[in-house]
Amino acid sequence: MTILEWDGYQAAGTKAQTTKGIVFGKDYTDEFGANGLAYSLITNDSQAIGKVRTGSKFDVLHPCAENFKDYVDGGFVQPWDTSLLPSFANLNPALVKGGQFNGQQYAIPWDWGYGSVIYRTDMVDPADATGWELFWNPKYKGRISMWNGATTNFEIAALKLGFPEMDNLSSDQLDQATQSLIEQKPLNKFLWVSEYTNLQPALTNGDIWIAYSWQDQWVYGREHKPPIPFNFMQPTQGRLGWYCGFMLGKDTANYYHAHKYVESYINHQACLSLTNNFYYGSADATVKLSEISDPLLAKSLSIGDPNVLSDTSKVHLQSWEPNEIAVQTAWEKVTAA
């Protein structure tokens, strides 16, 4: 079975999954073994949909909500049979609804979280760390690393520039955001590509003080011995929010295996291990704060309440972009400038 997946999310029991305590995917590998699973890793959302558009076939895919519509409209996926997923009933209705198209369940929501600025509190003046504009602060030139994440950087620029619809920029707004990112670019040490081999070592050893990240890096810093003084910013403009889910390849020859595989990710214990290891939220509405190893941390991130994703005073949910091609081309111009 071929799976389009983000690095770190490989099933427990596969050689690629080395994080202790992970149990998502374990039920599947216990029953069928790990040898039949082949992963193709996602670098960013644009690259993931690009792989599929250019002919790569997958049995199971794990894209994020902003591209669900692209996979459905492109005819790359088929609806799930939710009756084959016993844990489906436990999933948060709001997230479940986000995976429905034409009255059918095309995406099984699983993980959600935030994107924000992570910074070293021992290096960055707290007075400077108020919002997304920290990426543009020349005081930290050479200590910043944004993600080579194409469209995400335009969302960040749009929030910094105060545009109301970060995923639906007008032509003029796109030009302004492009110019703003071109001005920001020289402040980066590098644009990180891999969270674990690029970003994490540079943040840990102090090469980089300020970066775009998800909350798992903050948790990594807290659990590191000795702890690394990170803060995961709540920018004045709000964090980015995201949720992702599993989709079923249109021409899969592993229809029932795919359902078994996804059930092994959405069952209660699997969802709990997602939260306890990465402090991402899961779609499982039955996870209680008392079950999470650090309830205070979970509470501070509003884990257990995915409705926070629709609270626009705190979070801006990354959503489908009608002018995605123009934004991607603009990003290439930023990197080329």
Added chain:
Amino acid sequence: MSAVRPRARRSASILRPGSGLLILPPAVWVLAVLVAPIVLIGLYSVNLKTNLLGVPTAFSTANWKDFLPPGSNPFWDRFKISMTITVAVSVITVVAAYPLAYFLAFVAGKRRYALLMVLLAPFFTSYLLRVIAWQVILNNHGVFNSLLWDLGLRPHGDGIPWLIYSKFSVGLVLFYSWVPFVAVPMFVVLDTMDRSLIEAAHDLGASRLTAFLRVTFPLSIPGVIAGFVFVLIPTTGEFITPLLVGGPSSFMFGNSIQSFFTDTPNWNYGAVLALWLVAVVLVMLLVFGRYLSTDLEDAAT
């Protein structure tokens, strides 16, 4: 008339029944793996094919108009930076490889082929691994900066900012990667050189330097040009090295092409950049190939 006859004989031999078939396999190969992909890329560049969902395929030069004329968009800046890095690396590599080739050809004696193998030995490992090894050496907490800290030459924790993720690091790793390969064609030319010409120069009173400047170096120019082209052409489209040790301002033109075909897939725009690069490489081949073919003909006679 006698000079014409061999040409006539060659023409006749080509027309001999069946002999033309010999050219078929390489012709089919070139058409299939070189011409056909370029034609395909050409179709993408004018939107007669597309990888973009919902974009109709109809002839359009919009992407060409966006890319041309020179200087109208950031890809031209990237192209200029790339060519500067490429030419600088090619020149420095040739200059550095020449003494190496000279040593192997004129000083190393019977050990020259063994030493050539030693020189090439690291290149039997993966290119990717070797570039990553440079990351370990150059990064802020890497081998080089740690050495400077241990020697007290820089404050602890304060790495040289331009050592990695810079044009310098890209140039350095490309230089390292190409030196041995550039040395090989120069070594071949120097090694097969008619030594009696150098002896004659000495007999006529030329010093070692004069003999080198007036005899050895001019005769080795085909190898120098071959070595220069060996670096110039492939580094023009380089993208792996800048991706791993380059910073946001030292990405090369090849990175933009690679990105349009993978990270932010817009093959139609990427095709325009790719065709531009093909055209640049063709011009390079025409310019340098002329010198190379002339010298090869000279060598043959």
